[in-house]
Amino acid sequence: MAKPPRKPSTSTSLIHHPYQPPATFAAPQIGVHKASTVLFTDTAAMRARDWKHKTGYTYGLHGTPTTFTLEERIATLEGGLQTLLLPSGLAAITLVDMALLGSGDEVLIPDNAYNPSKELARHELARFGIVHRLYDPMDPASVAAAITPAARLLWIEPPGSVTMEFPDVPALVQAARARGVLVALDNTWGAGLAFDAFELGADISMQALTKYPSGGGDLLMGAVTTRDEALHQRLKMTHMRMGFGVGANDAEAVLRSLPSLSLRYEAQDRAGRELARWWTQRPEVAQVLHPALEGSPGHDHWKRIAGAAAGLFSVRFDERYGLAQVDAFVDALRLFGIGYSWAGPMSLAVPYDLKLLRPAARGALVRFSIGLESVDDLIADCEQALATLTTSR
Ligand SMILES: *Cc1c(COP(=O)(O)O)cnc(C)c1O
Numbered sequence: 001m002a003k004p005p006r007k008p009s010t011s012t013s014l015i016h017h018p019y020q021p022p023a024t025f026a027a028p029q030i031g032v033h034k035a036s037t038v039l040f041t042d043t044a045a046m047r048a049r050d051w052k053h054k055t056g057y058t059y060g061l062h063g064t065p066t067t068f069t070l071e072e073r074i075a076t077l078e079g080g081l082q083t084l085l086l087p088s089g090l091a092a093i094t095l096v097d098m099a100l101l102g103s104g105d106e107v108l109i110p111d112n113a114y115n116p117s118k119e120l121a122r123h124e125l126a127r128f129g130i131v132h133r134l135y136d137p138m139d140p141a142s143v144a145a146a147i148t149p150a151a152r153l154l155w156i157e158p159p160g161s162v163t164m165e166f167p168d169v170p171a172l173v174q175a176a177r178a179r180g181v182l183v184a185l186d187n188t189w190g191a192g193l194a195f196d197a198f199e200l201g202a203d204i205s206m207q208a209l210t211k212y213p214s215g216g217g218d219l220l221m222g223a224v225t226t227r228d229e230a231l232h233q234r235l236k237m238t239h240m241r242m243g244f245g246v247g248a249n250d251a252e253a254v255l256r257s258l259p260s261l262s263l264r265y266e267a268q269d270r271a272g273r274e275l276a277r278w279w280t281q282r283p284e285v286a287q288v289l290h291p292a293l294e295g296s297p298g299h300d301h302w303k304r305i306a307g308a309a310a311g312l313f314s315v316r317f318d319e320r321y322g323l324a325q326v327d328a329f330v331d332a333l334r335l336f337g338i339g340y341s342w343a344g345p346m347s348l349a350v351p352y353d354l355k356l357l358r359p360a361a362r363g364a365l366v367r368f369s370i371g372l373e374s375v376d377d378l379i380a381d382c383e384q385a386l387a388t389l390t391t392s393r
Contacts, residue, residue, distance in 0.1 A: 030069045030255050034248040035060040052236065061245045070251045071223075073258055074213070077192040078205045080225035082232040084239050085246045089188060089208025092222025093117050094124075096153070096184050096204055099238035103129030106150040108176075110137035110167065112160025112357075114186060137167035138298060144175045151179065156202070157186040158195075159298060162352055162367050164289035164314050166298030169305055173201035182231075188212075191343075193265050194306040198227050204235075210341060212310070215257045215264050217344025219250045264372070268311025268343070271378070272370040276313040278379050284321065284386060286363065289314040311370035312342055316354065319363045325389055326351050326364035332385035335373055342369030347378055 008016065038057040040046035049055065051062035063071070071083040086092045097120065101107055107125065109118055111134040121132035133146045137160065147154075154176040159166040169185070176183045185202040191212035197205035207213065209221040224239075226232040269292075276290040290313035291302035302309070317326050329351075330338060336349040348369040354361040370378070 030066055030252065032248045032252045033064040033066045035064050038064075051240075052233070061243065062240065064248055064251075066248045066251045066255070067246060070255050073255065074192075074207070074209070074223045075225055077213075077258070077261070078187070078207070078223075078225040079192070079196045079198050080205060080227050082227075082229065082236075083223050083225045084232075084235055084244075085209075085251065086222040086224065086239070086244045087246055088220040089206070089210050089222040090116050090120070091244055092206045092208070092224050093186070094120060095222075095224055095235060095239055095242070095244060096206060097121070097125060097130070098242065099235045100153050100182060101125065101128075101130045104131075104150060105152040106131045106133060106148055108133050108135050108143065108146055108151060108154045108181075110135060110155065110157050110160065112137060112163050112165055113155060113157050114161045114188075117155065117186075137172065138165055140168055140171040140175055143172055144178075147175065147179045147181060151181045153182050153184060155184050155186065157189075159189060159291050159302070162314060162357060162365070164291060164296065164312070166291040166296075166302040168298070168301045169195075169200050177201065189310045189312065190306065191261065191265055191310065193262055194308045194310070200305060203228065203231060209254050211343035212265055213254050213258060213261060215261065215343055215345070216253065217341060217346065219253055221246055221250055221254060264343075265308065265310070267372060268370050269309050271372075271375045272309065272311030272313055272368075274375050275368065275370060275378055275382070278382070279313075279315050282386065284318055284389060285315055286318045287316040289316065289365075310343070312368070314352075314365050314367045316363055316365045321364060321389065323351070323353050323364045326366060329385050329389050330366060332388040333381055334384070335378060335381040336368070344369075345372045347371040347373055 038059055049058045051058040054068060067085055071085060075081055075083040086095055107130060109121055109132055125132060135143045135146045156169060156172050158169055173183050182203045184204040184206055185197045187197050187205045188208040188211050205225045207223045209223050224235055273292055276288050276293055279285055279288045290296050291299060292309045330349050333349055336347045339348050342348060350367045352365045354363045354365050
């Protein structure tokens with residue numbers, strides 16, 4: 001007589017549970033799907049599954065319903081066809097460099113670029129025999145001159161991270177295209193809303209989802225979007241071999257923020273311009289750097305390709321105020337947090353010593369990121385903090 005099947009122990013039955021996802025639970029917002037292991041019904045199904053073309057799920061690192069959905073949403077936002085997700089914006093830059101460059105190759109980076117991108121080039125890329133050249137993004141002729149036969153990749157960042165110069169993107173793309181050099185555009189500032197990177201001729205649009213797409217100031221993530229399947233596969237294979245993945249909770253948080261992306265971008269754009277204009281009237285100020293302001297470097301370039309702007313600008317103080325005075329002004333701000341990053345709900349301010357950013361420049365600069373507070377409150381805060389400002393001489 002056959003023995004009845006052995007009843008598994010509690011620990012075993014807690015793991016081999018009979019749960020099935022509810023088939024008709026069609027909530028519009030995607031759930032948090034967490035996995036390293038994804039089970040196959042049998043070995044034939046395991047062998048048939050093709051992660052490279054997303055025919056199904058194979059392993060958490062290769063994607064889950066949550067990350068596949070976010071990839072699709074970011075590709076749509078960017079006007080691209082494929083997106084890869086990475087654990088930070090900087091990791092997204094790293095992926096592009098590592099996937100497309102090898103020993104003896106050259107990469108061109110704007111001299112006002114997000115500094116960690118230059119640091120990566122100075123250290124890891126240099127160690128792997130990759131040469132980087134810094135170019136002046138406001139001088140397309142200097143770019144053309146810097147492109148050698150070894151050049152493989154040109155980075156464009158509109159506008160420069162802290163100094164806010166807006167380059168002539170089509171001219172830079174043209175210079176690269178003419179020499180068969182791939183173009184990667186850091187689209188963190190534009191967020192896929194201010195202009196279309198692919199319409200401008202970029203091959204790759206990279207974004208720190210940490211900023212506008214998250215909008216919460218509470219997570220880190222990067223995206224690399226393309227329109228060309230072969231280029232996507234080159235990036236994807238390196239992405240897989242280097243083991244870049246993102247957490248499901250973070251991916252879901254970005255998905256939850258995306259529906260309000262354009263509203264937040266517009267609100268912060270409006271508030272940023274209002275505050276920037278207010279600063280132009282102040283006697284303490286030498287220059288307000290905001291691409292949408294007449295007279296700001298590259299304003300005409302911005303006007304030609306973009307309608308909108310991020311809520312981000314910098315104020316260069318008159319040289320009668322030294323770095324210590326400007327630091328004291330920042331310390332006196334009550335609503336602005338002192339901290340890096342941007343596009344979150346809280347406005348932020350960071351002081352910079354200009355000579356560390358640009359060898360030829362002098363003085364102190366404060367980079368403001370405008371959050372979602374009332375503009376009147378932010379202006380009043382700047383006003384009271386300015387009242388504490390004393391000159392150094
Ligand atoms: C913040 C930022 C990055 C890097 O993003 P992280 O997620 O902080 O690594 C890259 N480029 C630009 C322009 C950024 O502002």
